[in-house]
Amino acid sequence: MRRVWVVVLKEWREALKGGKLLWVGTVALPVILLGISVYMMLSVGDLSALEDEDLKMVLHTLFSVFLLYFMLFPMIIPNAISVYAIMSEKEQKSLEPLLATPLQTWELFLAKVLSAVIPAVVITWATFGVFVLIVGQMLPAGLWEIVWRDFGIAALVTLVLFAPLASVFVTMTSMAIATRTSDARSAQLLSSFVVLPIALWALVSIYQNALLQPANLVGVSLLLLGLNIVLLKIAVRLFRREEILTRWR
Amino acid sequence: MATCAILAEELSRRFDGRLAVDRLSLAVYEGEVFGFLGPNGAGKTTTVRMLAGLIAPTSGRALIAGVDVVAEPQRVRSLVGVLTESPGLYEKLSVWQNLQFYADLYGLAPSTPQIERYLRLFDLWERRFDPVSALSKGMKQKLALARSLLHDPKVLFLDEPTAGLDPEAAKTVRDLIAALSQERRTIFLCTHNLHEAEQLCDRIGLIKQRLLKVGTPHQLKRELYGHQIVVDLKKPLESLDSQLNLPFVKGLRVEQTRLVIELENPQEQNPLLVRRLVELGAEIQFVREADRSLEDVYLQLVREESL
Numbered sequence: 375m376r377r378v379w380v381v382v383l384k385e386w387r388e389a390l391k392g393g394k395l396l397w398v399g400t401v402a403l404p405v406i407l408l409g410i411s412v413y414m415m416l417s418v419g420d421l422s423a424l425e426d427e428d429l430k431m432v433l434h435t436l437f438s439v440f441l442l443y444f445m446l447f448p449m450i451i452p453n454a455i456s457v458y459a460i461m462s463e464k465e466q467k468s469l470e471p472l473l474a475t476p477l478q479t480w481e482l483f484l485a486k487v488l489s490a491v492i493p494a495v496v497i498t499w500a501t502f503g504v505f506v507l508i509v510g511q512m513l514p515a516g517l518w519e520i521v522w523r524d525f526g527i528a529a530l531v532t533l534v535l536f537a538p539l540a541s542v543f544v545t546m547t548s549m550a551i552a553t554r555t556s557d558a559r560s561a562q563l564l565s566s567f568v569v570l571p572i573a574l575w576a577l578v579s580i581y582q583n584a585l586l587q588p589a590n591l592v593g594v595s596l597l598l599l600g601l602n603i604v605l606l607k608i609a610v611r612l613f614r615r616e617e618i619l620t621r622w623r
Numbered sequence: 624m625a626t627c628a629i630l631a632e633e634l635s636r637r638f639d640g641r642l643a644v645d646r647l648s649l650a651v652y653e654g655e656v657f658g659f660l661g662p663n664g665a666g667k668t669t670t671v672r673m674l675a676g677l678i679a680p681t682s683g684r685a686l687i688a689g690v691d692v693v694a695e696p697q698r699v700r701s702l703v704g705v706l707t708e709s710p711g712l713y714e715k716l717s718v719w720q721n722l723q724f725y726a727d728l729y730g731l732a733p734s735t736p737q738i739e740r741y742l743r744l745f746d747l748w749e750r751r752f753d754p755v756s757a758l759s760k761g762m763k764q765k766l767a768l769a770r771s772l773l774h775d776p777k778v779l780f781l782d783e784p785t786a787g788l789d790p791e792a793a794k795t796v797r798d799l800i801a802a803l804s805q806e807r808r809t810i811f812l813c814t815h816n817l818h819e820a821e822q823l824c825d826r827i828g829l830i831k832q833r834l835l836k837v838g839t840p841h842q843l844k845r846e847l848y849g850h851q852i853v854v855d856l857k858k859p860l861e862s863l864d865s866q867l868n869l870p871f872v873k874g875l876r877v878e879q880t881r882l883v884i885e886l887e888n889p890q891e892q893n894p895l896l897v898r899r900l901v902e903l904g905a906e907i908q909f910v911r912e913a914d915r916s917l918e919d920v921y922l923q924l925v926r927e928e929s930l
């Protein structure tokens with residue numbers, strides 16, 4: 375596990391010198407996301423005029439969508455980063471000396487996944503924090519308590535458990551595919567237009583069904599954890615050192 | 624008996640049906656500098672990759688310091704240092720960060736003196752905070768070499784370490800290789816530089832898919848050209864070809880005052896040859912064994928192989 379962190383830190387050092395792509399992911403996307411959510415809040419209009427039952431429904435619909443938003447977020451950000459992480463090793467031909475060290479395949483793989491997923495999750499949390507602050511100011515007094523009562527736990531489980539695990543799942547899948555494709559461009563296309571949509575669709579439908587029962591959400595998350603471990607094993611099998619060394623030139 | 628640092632038995636590797644390395648059997652002893660020569664595509668890099676636990680052989684086996692490369696590739700990789708064909712450095716990271724990353728990967732102490740030691744040795748100390756992308760080709764090569772040495776490997780694989788270096792840097796690298804072998808490290812050196820191989824290597828292997836020949840540089844030359852002698856005359860002799868008339872002379876080439884003569888057994892036949900030449904009126908200045916460069920040996924063997 376030590377070597378995993380060594381590689382993760384290296385990835386981040388490289389990314390910090392990376393320029394534009396990094397700023398798009400870390401600054402532009404959160405701002406857009408926040409903008410859209412706040413705009414949705416505004417367009418609902420005056421909530422205090424609604425009756426109790428209607429109010430409840432509107433709030434539920436609204437916050438389900440918001441949570442879904444924040445759940446999807448950490449899955450989408452790593453997509454660009456993770457394929458790039460493998461592509462840059464390929465371009466610099468740095469994979470061969472790296473594979474010549476005692477670093478094991480699963481360590482390398484996990485490091486690549488984590489180095490993309492961790493920042494995405496952290497950015498999501500930060501964005502969510504800002505979102506809560508803004509919406510807290512916008513909601514009429516008393517409503518925030520209702521929202522917190524109905525959604526608090528679900529939001530917590532989503533952000534801490536489900537979203538990170540889902541993000542690992544999606545990222546790992548596209549990276550496993552990236553290692554099997556001989557060129558980075560088709561890997562990128564495949565993961566953006568095939569893997570990501572399918573995974574998102576599956577995860578969204580699972581999530582929507584589990585959303586309002588935090589216990590279900592925890593269950594689904596644990597299932598996802600198990601799935602991730604299996605997936606890591608499969609990915610390591612698919613990641614043939616040999617092909618990477620000999621085909622990627 | 625000396626211990627085997629590298630032992631290969633019938634090692635083969637196929638790529639999509641094409642044989643890259645064919646039943647290579649080889650023993651390299653501890654502390655030896657072993658030169659690996661062969662034309663482009665001969666299978667040198669493929670052999671290094673197999674021996675360093677990077678790719679698996681199609682068949683056969685190999686041991687590095689007694690550890691099986693197929694059964695325990697990870698242990699092999701921690702024992703060996705590899706200088707790969709292309710430096711493969713992280714261009715955006717600094718010189719220092721590149722080495723620190725590998726030091727961390729090998730689990731060296733955070734304050735390891737190794738990084739500074741090699742940076743100073745290779746004249747990169749002043750450039751340690753520069754991004755690698757700002758270095759020249761030769762500097763990158765030296766940095767990659769430093770990287771392969773950080774963890775003090777007992778067995779070192781160097782794939783063309785002096786390719787692209789200026790004469791001075793190449794000499795630094797050669798001196799370093801000599802110094803490393805003094806420390807009883809085993810060095811497996813792939814090179815196209817025959818002069819370098821002759822200078823540095825205790826033994827040399829010639830490969831072209833199969834291992835064609837192994838021996839000390841001296842043995843190789845001796846084996847192929849040991850039967851040739853050179854006679855220097857004071858002035859040219861007329862129509863020597865027709866007059867020499869000795870049954871044991873297998874070949875004769877006249878280059879003005881120089882005769883290159885091939886004999887079956889020089890020790891026995893030299894005196895007879897000299898007497899005959901004197902009878903023919905030759906004024907002999909020198910008689911010596913033909914001094915062939917390794918290059919001649921190399922070219923001859925590689926050509927024979929492609930016939």
Ligand SMILES: Nc1ncnc2c1ncn2[C@@H]1O[C@H](COP(=O)(O)OP(=O)(O)OP(=O)(O)O)[C@@H](O)[C@H]1O
Nearest residue numbers: 620621638643661662663664665666667668669670
């Ligand atoms: N991944 C691969 N797929 C197919 N063929 C390969 C692969 N890697 C190497 N080969 C083939 O194996 C043979 C040996 O290649 P190798 O790189 O080992 O040669 P080399 O001796 O290192 O050559 P050079 O002096 O040019 O570095 C070549 O014919 C090469 O085309």
Ligand SMILES: [Mg+2]
Nearest residue numbers: 667668708782
């Ligand atoms: Mg080569």
